[in-house]
Amino acid sequence: MLLNLYGIRAIYEFEMARTRRTLMQSIVAPVISTALYFIVFGSAIGSRISQMEGITYGAFIVPGLIMLSLLTQSISNASFGIYFPKFTGTIYEILSAPLSPLEITLSYVGAAASKSIILGLIILATSAFFVPLRIDHPAWMLLYLLLTSVTFSMMGFIIGIWADGFEKLQAIPLLIVTPLTFLGGSFYSISVLPPFWQKVALLNPVVYLISGFRWSFYSIEDVSLWLSLGMTVSFLMVSVLAVIWIFKTGYRLKK
Amino acid sequence: MNPILTISHLNKTFESGFQALKDINLSIERGEIFALLGQNGAGKTTLISIICGIVNATSGTVSVAGKDIAHHYRDARSLIGLVPQELYTDSFESVWNTVSFSRGLFGKPPNPALIEKILKELSLWDKRDNKIITLSGGMKRRLMIAKALSHEPQLLFLDEPTAGVDVSLRKDMWQLVKALQTAGTTIILTTHYIEEAEEMADRIGIIRNGELILVDEKLALMKKLxxxxxxxxxxxxxxxxxxxxxxxxxxxxxxxxxxxxxxxxxxxxxxxxxxxxxxxxxxxxxxxxxxxxxxxxxxxxxxxxxxxxxxxxxxxxxxxxxxxxxxx
Known part of the structure; x- marks a missing residue:
């Protein structure tokens, strides 16, 4: 058996079925909260804000809002997906199955990324009801959607393995990822910041993700497209290396 | 015929420094029922967990049907079924789905007829659409066995299979284990009910403080000691x-x-x-x-x-x- 495809499918379908069972939490809740952002920032307050980089404010925040959901949901889906079997003890079956680390990662990360991409597309469709939308580079948009979902699902997978309690599971998304996303240009272009803070903002990895993603919509960028893409791929590689190390050492999975 | 399981100089020391297994050597023949007896904390579950890939060994080798569990883990694990001591289940899954999931995990294509047969043999067929959370303790125990059997293992580990199970169900389980043996499955069981080992086992191993202090035919052991x-x-x-x-x-x-x-x-x-x-x-x-x-x-x-x-x-x-x- 070169690749345990049935095993990958079993985990993938199990995870997707979990999403269907928790539709309210997985899909409906993020869509409603994003719709609220559009109503508040796009229509209510946004109508009083002048254009940002030549784009109406409501339309400007669409990529950032999708990214915000993508990042938090990718981490949440993947971390919960692997943490829950650890919590309930059913991880024994995954560890004792003839599955390679690559296959286990593909299954969990694949399912989490799929859910995030679906969610991202739903939010995109929802936003079309509130603001005039245009996508200049749809292929790039889909590439960023895919890369970001996979990268942050991978990070979520690592967090799920690392966490030994529900508090830790929530800590990184709430204390690190959400602030970085808000400060990474979800609601503004970093060019509006004072020069010093622009330089500080470049230390925030989320800036590169949002910049590249926004470029795919409106052809405007905070950092160059290739730098943005390079940074995104770099995050993915770091996550891949961390996962390889986890399975090699059995960290938090095997005693 | 080659043994189905060979363990050589197996040691396990946890990070805390506790040595759970000390130079375990054991060979299990195909088709036998082997009972591993030992007090709580003696090392029974650690030994099973290493063989199944859940715990890493510190040193030593384990091979299943000649396949080393470290280097040929796919071949080795696909031959093993494990019924753990604890009732680890996904509460909101249905009986049918969770058993089918287990078969898929082990790389086997869907086989509804086999799953149906297993569920019927374990008196779970009527509950196939029920969520696991609605099952009784005895049913959950049988479900764990159904999951372990779903990929047709040659070597089945039963870690305290009848813990918390009533007397009549325990006897049913014994019959099931005997039937599995007749069908050619090798069974290794750990149990606190020594009556269970006496009833079923062909050979007995006794583990104490991580050491396998005795392995013998059950009848020879009872005759000798x-x-x-x-x-x-x-x-x-x-x-x-x-x-x-x-x-x-x-x-x-x-x-x-x-x-x-x-x-x-x-x-x-x-x-x-x-x-x-x-x-x-x-x-x-x-x-x-x-x-x-x-x-x-x-x-x-x-x-x-x-x-x-x-x-x-x-x-x-x-x-x-x-x-x-x-x-x-």
Missing amino acids: GKKELTLQLAGPLDAIPAELNIPELSLSANRLELKYTFESSGEGMGAADVLHKLSTHGIVFKDLQTRQSTLEDIFVDLVNAGGKETSAALAPTATTGEDHHAA
């Missing part, structure tokens, strides 16, 4: 044991109405018939007799408590006869 005791209720008080029979194994009770004779199950030394014959020649009459034979549990407790030395076991009743008898 077991003891029997013959108790005679005398028809009248006996003043003293005749000089010819004055041996340490034969004792007279304080009220002088009961004689006890302890002898080896292996048949070494003077047997019960010899004693009865000699009592008869001295005109000693008894009105009733009882025989008691040590159980596997007695042997186990004795071995564990005696630091592994092969000592005599305590005794438990196995048979009684009534009415007056003369020693033949």
